[in-house]
Amino acid sequence: MSRTEVPPGTAKAVRVAAGDLVRVVDVEGGQVGDVFAFTDGGTELAEHHSAAHTRAGVDKLFPAVGESFVTDRRRPILTLVGDTSPGEHDMLIPACDPARYAALGAPGHRSCAANLREALDEAGLTFTGPTPQPINVFMRVPIGAGGRFSWLTASSRPGDAVTLRAEQDCVVVVSACPQDLVPISDAGLSPLAIETVRNGGTRS
Structure with missing residues (x-):
């Protein structure tokens, strides 16, 4: 198993082959x-x-274990194969970005949108399109009466993990969300980790 630490408020990118677990x-x-x-x-x-094509493909707000996330070309890219957390995740909220923090009175704050570009740049990769809507793991934003969102603190516990199987060769970027102005993460910011297991062995 290869493990990549993602410090609080930053992001890291990993390359995986079809069949690998992330x-x-x-x-x-x-x-x-x-x-x-x-x-x-x-x-x-x-x-x-x-996110939009995935919701249409699974007919729900977030895939269940055994269901796939798909690309903007409607091709499976990751399949959710395991989840030891309480299972509360989001695929409606966009990545936080500089404009979001400016509106919250914190210009210059780190953001997941900027983290994505930094992680890709660090890996020698580029993406010129708009920031894709992410898979927000461990994020609790339930929909209540009248379709209103509730921004709740993540309920995931130490060591909880989501396991994804790559359905094609892909680049996966994980940002330990720096949002500390809206209480979506518990007790401030903390790290995440990316563990990759090659199909049949360890991938570095």
């Missing part, structure tokens, strides 16, 4: 993570996970 671990508990996935087509990425 496990996103909430190290200390209560930390929301933004997960992005791109088809690995070289250094310039284009096809990516699409």
